[in-house]
Amino acid sequence: MTRLAGKRIIVTAGPTLEAIDPVRFLSNRSSGKQGYLIAEALAQRGADVCLVSGPVCLPCPFGVTRIEVESARDMLAAVEAELPADVFIAVAAVADWRPAQARARKAEKSALETSLHLVENPDILRTIATRQAGRPDLVIGFAAETHDVAGRARAKRLRKGCDWIIANDVSGDVMGGDENAAWLISDHEEIAWSRTQKAEIAARLAGRIEAALCAL
Numbered sequence: 001m002t003r004l005a006g007k008r009i010i011v012t013a014g015p016t017l018e019a020i021d022p023v024r025f026l027s028n029r030s031s032g033k034q035g036y037l038i039a040e041a042l043a044q045r046g047a048d049v050c051l052v053s054g055p056v057c058l059p060c061p062f063g064v065t066r067i068e069v070e071s072a073r074d075m076l077a078a079v080e081a082e083l084p085a086d087v088f089i090a091v092a093a094v095a096d097w098r099p100a101q102a103r104a105r106k107a108e109k110s111a112l113e114t115s116l117h118l119v120e121n122p123d124i125l126r127t128i129a130t131r132q133a134g135r136p137d138l139v140i141g142f143a144a145e146t147h148d149v150a151g152r153a154r155a156k157r158l159r160k161g162c163d164w165i166i167a168n169d170v171s172g173d174v175m176g177g178d179e180n181a182a183w184l185i186s187d188h189e190e191i192a193w194s195r196t197q198k199a200e201i202a203a204r205l206a207g208r209i210e211a212a213l214c215a216l
């Protein structure tokens with residue numbers, strides 16, 4: 001299977017970690033599993049895959065180039081440095097906010113209680129999807145939702161400016177687990193993938209990407 005040979009694909013995966021001080025941080029429960037499996041499935045099909053990963057406990061998939069980052073700002077810089085690409089897939093659970101200032105020294109608890117100011121992180125998916133020059137041909141986002149999954153994902157696809165959005169229902173044990181149920185939503189179709197292994201979701205998505213790139 002080498003139908004993606006010559007295609008360059010950037011995938012973000014895992015959580016981001018936003019430093020409060022040298023010992024504390026803000027982050028989330030993303031395991032990175034789904035993003036890593038997608039990177040692996042694409043590499044198996046011959047793509048040149050760059051995986052920009054937040055901190056996770058997973059080995060780099062065979063045939064994939066991994067760039068390890070911590071914060072959302074580092075993740076965005078790494079993605080931009082790796083462009084141009086044919087496809088960009090934002091699987092990472094990017095922290096929505098970061099402390100306005102990471103402190104150089106461990107902060108007193110009392111100081112944090114009264115003065116932990118948060119600022120919004122850059123939206124990596126939206127930044128890449130709305131680029132004027134050098135936008136990848138296919139930009140894919142993820143939407144992890146606990147309710148009105150498809151409806152919220154449809155709105156998110158438009159808001160982010162991406163071509164496809166993969167909607168997940170994360171109301172159960174999806175985060176950190178090995179299974180996932182998803183919808184692939186584009187401007188002209190919606191495909192439901194009932195609960196199955198994350199590796200199977202990755203394989204189906206890779207197959208769809210292959211078909212889309214061949215049709216371009």
Ligand code: C5P
Binds near residue numbers: 012072122125141143
């Ligand atoms: O807005 P929300 O976090 O629900 O959007 C999820 C999608 O946007 C995912 O594809 C995620 O990787 C991406 N995202 C991003 N940068 C952010 C927030 C989300 O790339 N700061």
